[in-house]
Amino acid sequence: MASDIIDEIIESRLKKKSRIFMNKEILHPDYIPETLPHREKEIRKLAEILVVALKGERPSNVLIYGLTGTGKTAVAKYVSRRLAEKASALNTRLLHAYVNTRKVDTTYRVIASIASSLGLRIPSTGIAISEVYRRYTRALENWGGLHIVVLDEIDYYVRREGDDLLYKLVRINEELEKARVAIVGITNDINFVENLDPRVRSSLGEEEIVFPPYDAEQLYDILKQRADKAFYPGVVSSKIISYCAALAAREHGDARRALDLLRVAGEIAEREGSSIVTIKHVKKAQIELEEGRVFQAVSTLPLHPKLVLKAIVELMKEKGTSTTGEVYNKYFKIALEYGIEPLTQRRISEIITQLDMIGLINAVVVSRGRHGKTKLIKINSGLLDVIEGAIKL
Ligand SMILES: Nc1ncnc2c1ncn2[C@@H]1O[C@H](COP(=O)(O)OP(=O)(O)OP(=O)(O)O)[C@@H](O)[C@H]1O
Structure with a gap:
């Protein structure tokens, strides 16, 4: 029976040609079109910084920021790819690496991925990070060209792994005699830069480009x-x-x-x-x-914010709205039910503010007369089921 259903779906979906999409791939976020409308200024600026690479000089490192979906990745990939193509036509030694440091999520894998763009094959485990780094430096020196390394979503990486690798990478040129490395860092967190080690910050941000929405x-x-x-x-x-x-x-x-x-x-x-x-x-x-x-x-929230959200969902279902105190009491009970040590009321107030900022709840400060202030907390009723379904403890 089940196989009949599968056959039927395959028949109807695969054999029937889409009447809507001629080529759906073109709408995929990774697709980079031939031209990027309204990013001419940013393309020009990045290309002007990196173009000295074609003369064999080391370009400045660049830090690109701007909100999500403002074309940072598309522009960085477009410019580095075009320069590498030009370099190959001119017989100049220039290669580029692109690593999304949110997806490629360990220091080991980030360096291995950078090194692989020079043709190095690094095993997926088994050698020390310092050894991978050494092999990368040696390969650079043997090759003697300019390596443009684009590190996307670096704020995620630094929050997770710290800024050691960035520090090493921005200093790598001091160890090299023939080869050169230029870093293009991309982030959509403007505050991120302020928390960087000042030495990394000044080297990485030799040039900065801001992408407007x-x-x-x-x-x-x-x-x-x-x-x-x-x-x-x-x-x-x-x-x-x-x-x-x-x-x-x-x-x-x-x-x-x-x-x-x-x-x-x-x-x-x-x-x-x-x-x-x-x-x-x-x-x-x-x-x-x-x-x-x-x-x-919701599903990527840490444990305590999930528990707080669960408390708010339950209160929403019971009475349609809740206050900070009620959320705390409910959270306290749920935490104990799960055998988890509850956090303080103060931490829970902070978590409520964070959940509000992410847009999962709506919290408004109201006055309670002599009793001071509290927050009235609600969840958009259309999203209640989705939120409840996503809280897995
Ligand atoms: N000027 C543009 N012309 C055509 N497509 C664009 C343009 N800007 C962005 N896009 C497209 O929008 C999508 C998102 O762009 P991109 O990934 O470059 O954004 P981003 O700023 O790097 O965002 P994030 O910070 O989320 O990674 C991609 O599919 C990209 O091709």
Whole structure:
């Protein structure tokens, strides 16, 4: 029986050609288009810093910041790839490495990944980090060229592993005679830089480029360029593109979010057997994406914030709203039920503020007359089930 269902799905999905997507890959966040509209200034600035590499000189290290989805990764990959292509045509020794240090999550793997772009094969375990580093330095020196190393999402890495590796990398040129390394660090956390070791900060930020958020018109152009190649003609009207652009512009001008919205709206249209994408599909996509984000945010919370959220969910279900004191009492009980030592009320107040900042709850300060102030805490009722489902203890 079950295999019949599978056969049926395979038959209907694989054999039926999409009427919506001509090439869905084009809407994928990792896809880098031939041109990046509205990033000409940033491309020019990064290329002007790095171009000296083609003359064999070491470019300054660069720190790129800007909010999520402002094209930092796309621009850094685009410029370093184009320079490497040019270098190969000119017979100049220039190679580039790109590592997302949030995904490649240990120091060992980060250096191994950087080294692999020089053709080094580092075993996945078994040698000391210092040895991997030594092999990388030796390979650089034997090769004698310029290595552009793009380290994306470095704030995650530094929070997790500290800034030792960055320190080593920005100092590596002192150990090298023939080869040179230039670092391009990318982060969307503006405060991150302030917490760096001052020596790392001054070397890494020899040059800084700030990426501003996109406005609705710029997002329109970005979406239009991708939509023209991703969808069959007539499937997505300019009204739909404007609508997605306006929604994403309202939420800090994030191109990734705008593209996700368009892609998911297309998927919903396809699932529903429609031949065009409508505003209704975009609205549904918005809900689907929001639920996905909330689920992700909740499931990656540490233990105590999860317990606090569980307390708030239970109070929401019992009485529709709650105060800081009630949340603490409930949290206290739940923690004991799970055999976990409860934190102080003060820590719980901080956690409530953090949950509010992430947008999982809504906390408003209210006066209780002589009894001072408290917070009224609520959860958007549309998200209650998703949040509850995501709290796994
Ligand atoms: N100017 C642009 N033209 C075309 N596509 C763009 C442009 N800017 C961003 N994008 C696309 O938006 C998505 C997100 O961009 P990107 O990954 O570069 O953002 P980011 O600033 O690095 O964000 P994050 O901090 O989340 O990594 C990618 O699919 C990228 O191709």
